Amino acid sequence: MKKSTELFLAHFLYPLLVIAVLAIGNMIISRINTGDFLTYFSKLRLYHWLLLSFAVFLVFIIGKLTDTSKRNPALSMPSMGPIKSGRPTYRELGEHLYEGVLWPISQRTDLPANVVPSPEDYRVEVPPRCPTCKTDLDQRKIFGGRIVWSCPRGDFQIVKSSNYNVFQETVQKLVRGELRK
Numbered sequence: 711m712k713k714s715t716e717l718f719l720a721h722f723l724y725p726l727l728v729i730a731v732l733a734i735g736n737m738i739i740s741r742i743n744t745g746d747f748l749t750y751f752s753k754l755r756l757y758h759w760l761l762l763s764f765a766v767f768l769v770f771i772i773g774k775l776t777d778t779s780k781r782n783p784a785l786s787m788p789s790m791g792p793i794k795s796g797r798p799t800y801r802e803l804g805e806h807l808y809e810g811v812l813w814p815i816s817q818r819t820d821l822p823a824n825v826v827p828s829p830e831d832y833r834v835e836v837p838p839r840c841p842t843c844k845t846d847l848d849q850r851k852i853f854g855g856r857i858v859w860s861c862p863r864g865d866f867q868i869v870k871s872s873n874y875n876v877f878q879e880t881v882q883k884l885v886r887g888e889l890r891k
């Protein structure tokens with residue numbers, strides 16, 4: 711979302727929405743209880759208006775806080791340092807041959823330009839790929855609880871003790887270990 715749109719939503723539209731919802735709620739209750747949409751408006755006391763103003767004020771403050779944390783991630787998440795808030799994004803870097811298959815390796819892309827990626831910024835993805843044609847492998851259970859990892863193209867298959875998600879973390883540890891050397 712564009713910054714200007716966010717500001718508009720937080721500072722203008724959300725408070726307006728709250729007023730609209732409260733007003734409509736008031737009208738519906740008024741209609742149910744008195745048969746007239748507007749009767750309750752004339753019965754509104756000062757404290758009703760104070761409550762309403764307070765609700766609008768709260769929404770405004772919440773909007774303001776969300777906006778501040780977006781602009782200034784270091785402020786809301788001091789432990790994260792200069793790294794942007796939200797989910798990290800990754801881009802594929804290459805493949806690592808392990809257990810006879812190719813494991814895609816991704817690198818984090820949302821780091822600031824001046825930060826050198828650490829081994830923890832690399833991730834091993836699943837499914838692993840066929841070492842012959844690089845197609846994503848399928849897996850299926852066979853007799854005896856063993857798992858076959860096979861290429862949908864039919865040019866490769868290998869029997870393993872468990873599914874490839876179990877191997878993912880091990881491969882990731884090995885790759886990160888390599889990167890620390």
Ligand SMILES: [Zn+2]
Pocket residue numbers: 840841842843844845861862863864865866
């Ligand atoms: Zn293949």
